[in-house]
Amino acid sequence: MKNIIKISWRNLLRYTRRTLLTSSLIAVGVALVIIFGGIGASFKDEVIGTITNSNLGDIQIHKKGYVGSMDNLPLDIVIPEQGLNKIKSLLDANPEVKVYSERIRFGAMISNFVQTTSMRLTAVYPEKESNTCPALTERIKEGNSDPKTFVQPGSIVIPANIAAGMNLKIGDDAVLVATNKDGSVNGVTFKISGISENILGPQGKDGYIHIDDAVSLLRIENGEITEIAVKLNDFDKLKKVYSRLKGELAQIPGENSGKPAFEVHSWEELSPFSSIVKIVTLLIMVVRLVLVSIVLISILNVMMMSVYERIGEIGTIASIGTPPSKILALFLTEGLLLGFFSALAGIIFGTGLLMIVAAAKLNFVFGMMKLSLSPQIPTAEIILSLIIVVVISALASLQPALKASKMEPVEALRHV
Amino acid sequence: MSLLSLANVRKDYLAGDVTVQALKGINLTVEKGKFISFVGPSGSGKTTLLNLVGCLDKPTEGTVTVAGVEVNRMDRKTSAKFRGDNIGFIFQNFNLIPVLTVYENVEYPLIMVQDIALKSRKQRIDDMLDRVGMADQRNKYPSQLSGGQKQRVAIARALVMDPKLVLADEPTANLDHDTAYKVIGLMHQMKKEFNTSFIFATHDQKIVGEAEIVYTMEDGLITKVQANGTAGGGVK
Numbered sequence: 001m002k003n004i005i006k007i008s009w010r011n012l013l014r015y016t017r018r019t020l021l022t023s024s025l026i027a028v029g030v031a032l033v034i035i036f037g038g039i040g041a042s043f044k045d046e047v048i049g050t051i052t053n054s055n056l057g058d059i060q061i062h063k064k065g066y067v068g069s070m071d072n073l074p075l076d077i078v079i080p081e082q083g084l085n086k087i088k089s090l091l092d093a094n095p096e097v098k099v100y101s102e103r104i105r106f107g108a109m110i111s112n113f114v115q116t117t118s119m120r121l122t123a124v125y126p127e128k129e130s131n132t133c134p135a136l137t138e139r140i141k142e143g144n145s146d147p148k149t150f151v152q153p154g155s156i157v158i159p160a161n162i163a164a165g166m167n168l169k170i171g172d173d174a175v176l177v178a179t180n181k182d183g184s185v186n187g188v189t190f191k192i193s194g195i196s197e198n199i200l201g202p203q204g205k206d207g208y209i210h211i212d213d214a215v216s217l218l219r220i221e222n223g224e225i226t227e228i229a230v231k232l233n234d235f236d237k238l239k240k241v242y243s244r245l246k247g248e249l250a251q252i253p254g255e256n257s258g259k260p261a262f263e264v265h266s267w268e269e270l271s272p273f274s275s276i277v278k279i280v281t282l283l284i285m286v287v288r289l290v291l292v293s294i295v296l297i298s299i300l301n302v303m304m305m306s307v308y309e310r311i312g313e314i315g316t317i318a319s320i321g322t323p324p325s326k327i328l329a330l331f332l333t334e335g336l337l338l339g340f341f342s343a344l345a346g347i348i349f350g351t352g353l354l355m356i357v358a359a360a361k362l363n364f365v366f367g368m369m370k371l372s373l374s375p376q377i378p379t380a381e382i383i384l385s386l387i388i389v390v391v392i393s394a395l396a397s398l399q400p401a402l403k404a405s406k407m408e409p410v411e412a413l414r415h416v
Numbered sequence: 417m418s419l420l421s422l423a424n425v426r427k428d429y430l431a432g433d434v435t436v437q438a439l440k441g442i443n444l445t446v447e448k449g450k451f452i453s454f455v456g457p458s459g460s461g462k463t464t465l466l467n468l469v470g471c472l473d474k475p476t477e478g479t480v481t482v483a484g485v486e487v488n489r490m491d492r493k494t495s496a497k498f499r500g501d502n503i504g505f506i507f508q509n510f511n512l513i514p515v516l517t518v519y520e521n522v523e524y525p526l527i528m529v530q531d532i533a534l535k536s537r538k539q540r541i542d543d544m545l546d547r548v549g550m551a552d553q554r555n556k557y558p559s560q561l562s563g564g565q566k567q568r569v570a571i572a573r574a575l576v577m578d579p580k581l582v583l584a585d586e587p588t589a590n591l592d593h594d595t596a597y598k599v600i601g602l603m604h605q606m607k608k609e610f611n612t613s614f615i616f617a618t619h620d621q622k623i624v625g626e627a628e629i630v631y632t633m634e635d636g637l638i639t640k641v642q643a644n645g646t647a648g649g650g651v652k
Contacts, residue, residue: 003527010515316511319472320573321500321529324492410472413507 004326008333011306018305022298023342029294030346030385031353036287037381038354039373040280046371047273048235053135055122055206056267057101057229058238059245061087064254064263066226067270073107073120073226075181081223083252083261090248091230096241100230101125101132104214108178110158110207112166119162121176122206123214126151132231143170143194150208155193157208163195170195176209180218188217242266284381288388295339295389299396303335307400314404315412328405335397336390343389347382354378419581419613420446420469425478427464427636438464439475440636446615448580451607453627454617460633462617463585469615470503470583471495483580500529504574504612506584506603510566512558512573519545519554522572530577544572547609548602564595568602575606584616588623600626 012019052058066077079087084102091097104123109116130137130147137145140157144150151157156176158168168174170192177187190209198205214220232241245264254261268274307314318327354375362373427439439461446452454462467473468480471487480488483502490498499505512521522541526532532540545551548568558566567587574582584603588596600623607614616627624630625644632640 007513007515014515312509312511313513316505316507317513317524317528318496319470319499319505320525321496321498321503321577322525323496323500323529326528408472410467413472413511 004329004333005337008330008337011310011330011334012338015306018302019338022302022338023345025298026295026339026342026389027346027349029291030343030389031350033284033287033291033385034347034350034378034381035353035357037284037378037385038350038375039357040284041378041381042373042375043371044277044280046373047277048267050135050371051271051273052231052235052267053133054139055133055136056271057132058232058235059230059242059264059266060270061228061230061245061249061262061264062226064259064261067263067265073105075106075218075226078181078224078226079228079262084223084225084228086252087228087249087262090245091228094241094244096232096234096237096244098231098233099128099131100228101128102211102225103129103227103229104211104218104220104224105206105226106178106214106218108176108217110162110166111175111177112168112172113175115166117162117166119158120206121178121209121214123209123211124151125211129208129229132229139196140194141197143192145194150194151210152193153210153212154191155210156190157194157196158192159205159207160195160197161205162207163192168192168195176217178217180220182219184219186217186219188213238266288384291385292388292392295392296396299335299339299393300399302338303331303397303400306334307331307404310404311407311412311415314407315409315415318407318409319413324405328401331401331404332394332397335393335401339389339393340386343386346389347386351377351382418445419448419450419483420444420615421481422465422468423479423481425465425468425475425480427461427468427473428476437636439468442478442638444631444638446613448613449607449611450613451604451626451628452613452615453624453630454615454633455619455621455624455630456633457619461636462619462633464636465633466583466585466615466617469581470505471499500525500577502580504577504579504582506567506570506574506582506587506616508586508589510558510563510570510590512566512569514558517555517557518550518561518569521558521569522576525573525577540576541572544576547575547606548572562595563591564599567591567595567599571599571602571606575610575612578610579612581613581615584614586618586620587616588618588620596620596623 063077063079066074069077091100101124106121108119108121110119127148130150137147137150140150141160143157156174162168172192173189174192175187175189177185179185232238242264249262249264250260252261253259314327354377358374364371422442422444425439425442426437429436429438442465454465456462464473468475469482471482471490474488479486485498487495487498513524516524519541522544523537526537526540542551545554548571550565550568550572553561553565561569588599591599603614604626606612618624627644630642630644631638632642
């Protein structure tokens with residue numbers, strides 16, 4: 001094998017310019033896959049991180065049917081206290097669950113005594129919410145942004161657009177008026193303790209109050225909540241945890257129907273921005289396909305030319321007794337070496353460029369999300385690219401190599 | 417037992433719609449250790465005959481037996497192995513592998529065909545390069561050699577496999593007169609040292625005198641057989 005590699009390597013160097021051109025093409029393709037894969041993965045991570053860490057959490061649990069009516073923020077599709085306790089015991093027993101946060105979400109009117117507008121509110125326990133959505137308090141640009149105390153009973157965090165529109169400042173009073181699930185209306189005065197920046201998405205313009213205030217405002221007497229947001233220890237285990245929770249929650253039947261009482265959704269099912277992540281994944285696939293095409297066409301072309309130019313030589317080695325299998329191996333190895341070393345060059349080039357991009361820490365605004373690209377070296381992408389190139393090189397070399405190995409020596413010798 | 421025998425060998429080619437009879441019934445027996453030349457004009461059937469003897473082609477009719485084995489029934493893989501074990505080839509255009517050095521060209525069949533171990537391989541190559549006078553050129557590539565030097569390397573490559581029979585098709589056609597004599601002389605010397613049979617095809621009448629037996633071919637038939645008493649005169 002060592003000698004086959006030696007001869008194949010020298011044959012590659014025989015046509016240096018052609019080999020270098022082909023090799024460069026493949027290397028650039030591999031580098032593009034790595035750069036695009038690294039930046040794409042970083043972009044995806046940033047988008048996912050922003051969405052899940054700012055307000056959504058990794059997973060949410062609701063009463064069955066809540067998500068279908070989520071736009072209306074219904075107060076009659078709630079998780080009762082008994083169900084909440086069961087869910088909490090499931091979450092506490094799951095080692096992959098880092099923390100979770102109970103929420104009451106509802107719609108209300110906010111008034112500065114002169115103007116009134118509608119807004120969405122999320123009532124939380126501040127410390128649990130901060131642990132579940134660690135980037136939430138980073139969005140509070142004015143006022144109290146302490147993760148443990150950013151909302152206290154009697155205080156409210158409002159989004160910047162409402163603050164600007166109603167000329168509300170930190171320390172001002174505002175009245176929240178809400179209708180509870182029985183249809184009665186109640187109003188409570190709050191002090192503005194924080195103003196948060198706007199981000200994209202249905203939950204991006206939510207204001208926050210303490211959950212005790214929501215209980216009081218909505219006159220909730222029996223410990224109901226509307227949702228639980230869950231943060232995982234390892235985001236990569238999302239699907240596994242999701243499946244487990246889904247299975248476990250399916251075992252808790254509703255009081256009357258006997259069907260599962262609760263539903264679980266991953267962030268992907270809740271955020272419209274998951275489609276962006278899917279598009280990025282799709283684009284990475286397209287770049288990989290382009291790489292496959294480049295390698296296939298380049299190697300096939302080079303190897304076909306190589307066989308055609310060396311017909312006489314093939315006749316010589318066949319006539320002196322080289323078995324067809326070794327002639328096949330010679331040309332296959334040639335294609336494989338070309339692919340392998342081109343891919344290595346591409347990996348070095350691509351990784352180098354990616355490290356420069358990482359060091360540069362590119363910051364940009366996507367919609368209303370401030371993203372910072374610091375791509376990691378995509379080890380899986382590198383290994384996958386190498387495997388793709390080597391496998392496609394072998395496939396592309398196979399036909400020319402078979403042609404060479406099946407040549408009749410007497411016919412081939414006539415080409416000398 | 418004869419080394420080579422051909423019985424009623426015919427070979428037809430299709431040239432478009434026309435069937436060309438390259439060999440029209442050849443009967444021939446060659447003993448071991450002979451130095452034989454086939455002479456004749458182009459198209460007389462010399463190369464076709466060598467191709468059949470060298471298991472590179474199959475006859476349309478008749479049988480070809482080399483070293484006691486009927487070779488015209490072999491499949492590709494078996495005939496490749498048979499060639500590797502029994503037959504050496506020397507070509508008009510030398511046909512050295514351009515990416516390999518002199519040493520590596522001679523080494524090639526020992527690795528790729530006969531799978532000889534490194535130590536034994538090295539000894540055989542060194543010995544063979546010494547014998548053909550190319551030991552000092554061992555690290556050069558074919559492009560750095562003269563025509564005569566290339567043919568010496570080709571002879572070394574053929575003989576290093578210890579074949580029973582060496583076939584040479586127009587081995588001197590691309591060499592000048594003096595070099596051609598030297599190459600034929602070397603082949604003759606190697607035949608004596610290794611007791612290997614040499615069969616070469618040529619239309620160069622000047623070097624025919626080196627052969628022990630000269631077969632003259634015309635139009636696909638052997639028309640004359642001449643035993644040459646002065647053959648083996650060595651290098652001129």
